[in-house]
Amino acid sequence: MRPLFLIGLMLCCAASSLAQAPPQRRFAAATAEEAKRWQAASRSVLLDLLKMKDQWDGRSNPATFLPFHERRIRTNLKEKYTIHEIEINSTVQRRLPIVLTIPNINAAQGKYPAVVCIHGHGGTRFSVYEPQGPYRAFAQTLAEKGFATISVDVGQHKVHEEGRTLMGERLWDLIRAYDYLARRADVDAERIGCAGLSLGGEMAMWLGAMEPGIGATVSSGFLTTVANMREGHCPCWDFPGLTEAFDFSDIYSLIAPRPLLCQIGKQERAPGGFPPEIAQAAMKGIDRAYGVLSAKGKAELEIHPEGHVFIVPTGVAFLEKHLKP
Ligand SMILES: [Zn+2]
Numbered sequence: 001m002r003p004l005f006l007i008g009l010m011l012c013c014a015a016s017s018l019a020q021a022p023p024q025r026r027f028a029a030a031t032a033e034e035a036k037r038w039q040a041a042s043r044s045v046l047l048d049l050l051k052m053k054d055q056w057d058g059r060s061n062p063a064t065f066l067p068f069h070e071r072r073i074r075t076n077l078k079e080k081y082t083i084h085e086i087e088i089n090s091t092v093q094r095r096l097p098i099v100l101t102i103p104n105i106n107a108a109q110g111k112y113p114a115v116v117c118i119h120g121h122g123g124t125r126f127s128v129y130e131p132q133g134p135y136r137a138f139a140q141t142l143a144e145k146g147f148a149t150i151s152v153d154v155g156q157h158k159v160h161e162e163g164r165t166l167m168g169e170r171l172w173d174l175i176r177a178y179d180y181l182a183r184r185a186d187v188d189a190e191r192i193g194c195a196g197l198s199l200g201g202e203m204a205m206w207l208g209a210m211e212p213g214i215g216a217t218v219s220s221g222f223l224t225t226v227a228n229m230r231e232g233h234c235p236c237w238d239f240p241g242l243t244e245a246f247d248f249s250d251i252y253s254l255i256a257p258r259p260l261l262c263q264i265g266k267q268e269r270a271p272g273g274f275p276p277e278i279a280q281a282a283m284k285g286i287d288r289a290y291g292v293l294s295a296k297g298k299a300e301l302e303i304h305p306e307g308h309v310f311i312v313p314t315g316v317a318f319l320e321k322h323l324k325p
Helices: 001-021 031-047 055-060 137-143 165-182 199-210 248-253 276-292 310-325
Strands: 070-079 081-089 097-103 112-118 147-153 187-197 214-219 260-265 297-305
Touching: 001 055, 031 055, 031 097, 031 199, 031 248, 031 276, 055 147, 055 165, 070 165, 070 276, 081 165, 097 137, 097 165, 112 199, 112 310, 137 147, 137 310, 165 187, 165 199, 187 199, 187 310, 199 214, 199 248, 199 260, 214 310, 248 276, 260 310, 276 297, 297 310
Parallel strands: 112 147, 112 187, 187 214, 214 260, 260 297
Antiparallel strands: 070 081, 081 097, 097 147
C-alpha cells in the first residue's frame, strides 16, 4: 500500500469516527443531586451554544433587564376573553408583536394562570387561535377556560442580529413573552405553562427545558431523536455543538421533575414525520430522568390515533390539572 493512500485511509477513519461519536453530555445521573448538577451544567452549555448567555444573564438583574416599552395596537372584546394586540421590545434592536388574551371573568384568586402558546413552520402568532389547521384553536380553548394566553411569531429561517443563532432568537422571543406574562399584575407567575405543535412543540421543549419557571409543558408533534430529524426534516432544529453534546431526550430531561405531556399521532411516518416508535424510545430516556428526580409518571406520552395535530381535550386538561389552583 502506498503511504499517501494509508494516510488518506487513516484520515477518513478518523473523520467517520468523529462523525459517529456519541453525544458527550447525555443524561446519565444516578442520584437526584447528580441530576440537578447535570441540568444546571447543561443549561449553561446550551446558553453558550445558543449564543444567548448575555441576554439570559441580563434578565436576572433589574438594572440590566430590558424594559418592554409596551405599545397597544388594538383590542378586541370576545364573549369570554379580550384579545390585546401589543408590541414589546424583544431586544434593543428589535420589536416583538404579540397576541395576549385575558379572560373577561375575574380570576379565582385575583390572578390568572397563563400559557405561552407556540406555532410551528409557516404559522403566525394568530395560528394557535384558529380552528382551521393543525393547532385546532388550542389557545382559544385555553382563553375560554380562564387562562391568560400569549403568542408570538416564531422566527422561521432568518437570523435577525449578528452573533445570534436562529434557535437562540426563537427561544429569546418566547422568554420575553414569558417574562412579560410573569410581570403582569393579573397573571400568577407561579402558574405559567407552555404548549405548542411541531416546531411549536420543539420550542415548547426548549422553553420548558431552559426556564425553570415554566410549570407545565405540552409538546405536541415533536418528541423524537436527532437521527430521525436528520432524515427528511427542515434542518433548522440544528445549531453548532448541539448534537455533539445531546439528543432530544436530554433536552426534555431538563424539564424534570416538572409536568410534561408529549403528544404523537399514530399516523406519523418517517422520513419527515415523528413516528410513535421513535417517540417511545426517546421517552425511555426522559423517564429515566424523571425516575431519578422522584417524579415517575409526571412525564406522559400520549399516542393518539391522528396525525400531525394538537389534541386539544387532553392537552388543555393537562394544563388545567397542573396550572389551575
Ligand atoms: Zn425550518
